[in-house]
Amino acid sequence: MRERSTVELYDHLVVRNPVLRPRRLGHVNLFVSSLAKAREFYSETCGFVEIFEEPLITAAFMSNGNTHHDLGLIEASTTDRVDKDGKVLISAAQRGSKASLNHLGFEMDNEKQLVEAYENLKKLGVKAMRTIDHGLAHSVYMPDPDGNMLEFYADVIDDWRSFWKDSVGKTVTGGWQPALEGADGKPHYPDSFEPDIHPSSPIKxxxxxxxxxxxxxxxxxxxxxxxxxxxxxxxxxxxxxxxxxxxxxxxxxxxxxxxxxxxxxxxxxxxxxxxxxxxxxxxxxxxxxxxxxxxxxxxxxxxxxxxxxxxxxxxxxxxxxxxxx
Ligand SMILES: [Fe+2]
The missing domain is CATH 3.10.180.10 (2,3-Dihydroxybiphenyl 1,2-Dioxygenase, domain 1)
Incomplete structure (x- = not known):
């Protein structure tokens, strides 16, 4: 269910010099009706290794080494998810009350490219953007014309495995103010990987x-x-x-x-x-x-x-x- 069509957000845009140019899809983030069932399917059956969980929002993140997560799975809820300070993390009134797409995450080459794209989108009049610091990546979120939420992110560290290990029990997400000055122009995405597949999974x-x-x-x-x-x-x-x-x-x-x-x-x-x-x-x-x-x-x-x-x-x-x- 969509709150409203967002097509009008982009109606005025005549862009023939694309601004974002991501490398690839990095992850799919879904609201699922049962995290236990989704874990059973994606991890035990399909072979994705769970690399991080956020009990506060009943979420699991999975990767076999391709990037810091290929899958984000968050249990749908009809009540708001709040952090330990009572701040609403996911409002059930807006989204996430049933199984649905949370967002698609597209990987950018580097942070500087992401910040330049963000600035250009602002100049074009795109207002529906949110910016987040995930610790291992910086992200810009915006909906497509149908209202599907998209995340464009740039990795800002190389060793995401250590980041996940060091982040157990911590809140890793915060606000991010994109700034061209000091933006990192170096890519940090993994160049290649040896898949690290759940050992007992029948699907590789x-x-x-x-x-x-x-x-x-x-x-x-x-x-x-x-x-x-x-x-x-x-x-x-x-x-x-x-x-x-x-x-x-x-x-x-x-x-x-x-x-x-x-x-x-x-x-x-x-x-x-x-x-x-x-x-x-x-x-x-x-x-x-x-x-x-x-x-x-x-x-x-x-x-x-x-x-x-x-x-x-x-x-x-x-x-x-x-x-x-
Ligand atoms: Fe994401």
Whole structure:
């Protein structure tokens, strides 16, 4: 459910020199109806390692080394979540009262680039922005024209594993005032990684790479993601389905046209597995556990299938197909 359409926020913008230009999708942050069930699915079943939890907001963060978290999972609640000083962290009246997208997190190259983008958005008249210091990253939040919340963040430290370890039991989030003077122009995102997969998990997930948003407002949404965010259209896109990439060139966001605005929402995420044989094993395991396999696709050097998490969010697992010569 959306409080109101935010399309008017961007109606006045004519931007043909995209301001944000993120590298890629870094994480998907979801409100889930049961954190226990989401943990069981994403960690014990899918193999993501839980690296941090915030009991105050009933939240878990998961990563296999791709970035500081690929998944943020927060239990939905119909009451406000408050911190130890009584300050409202998540107001149930506004959002998070049922399973839904909290936000999509897009990784920027560096803090200086993020601050420059923030300043340019302000000059263009974009007012609906919030800025947060997460300790390991600085973030700018703003909604897309449909009201899906987006986070654009730049990592500000290299060693996020130590940061999580040192932050147990502490409040790590605070306000951030973006300033060009002193902004760090050095990238801190991980260059590469060896996946550190939950050892007993039957599914060997490497990372979350892509999110799909269903929209009845396809043209305005595509315009926003191309010309304000600065993603690039990839081959295979058509008038009902856009495949978009950040500066790494990898598919990072899909827009899917739907007719009924009631069906406009975050739809699914893409999870990369290492090898085609792990895909076969993952499919068999999910079937044996009663998870539906809704679609299967093969082609363009990869095989994939779609299943549903406990809240009905779609999960596409995919893996490269190997040529057997
Ligand atoms: Fe986030």
């Amino acid at each position: 997930s490497r990372r979350v790479t892509c999110a799909t948003i269903a929209t009845s407002n396809f043209k305005a949404m595509l315009d926003f993601y191309l010309n304000v965010v600065g993603l690039e259209l990839l081959p295979g896109s058509d008038a009902r389905h856009a495949i978009l990439a950040g500066t790494t060139g990898e598919a990072t966001l899909r827009l899917q046209k739907v007719e009924d605005p009631k069906n406009a929402a975050f739809s699914n995420m893409g999870i990369e597995l290492g090898q085609a044989d792990t895909l076969v094993a993952a499919k068999a395991y999910l079937r044996s556990k009663g998870y539906p396999i809704q679609k299967e696709e093969n082609g363009d050097g990869q095989a994939s299938f779609l299943t549903m998490d406990p809240d009905g969010f779609g999960v596409w697992f995919y893996a490269p197909t190997t040529n057997s010569h």
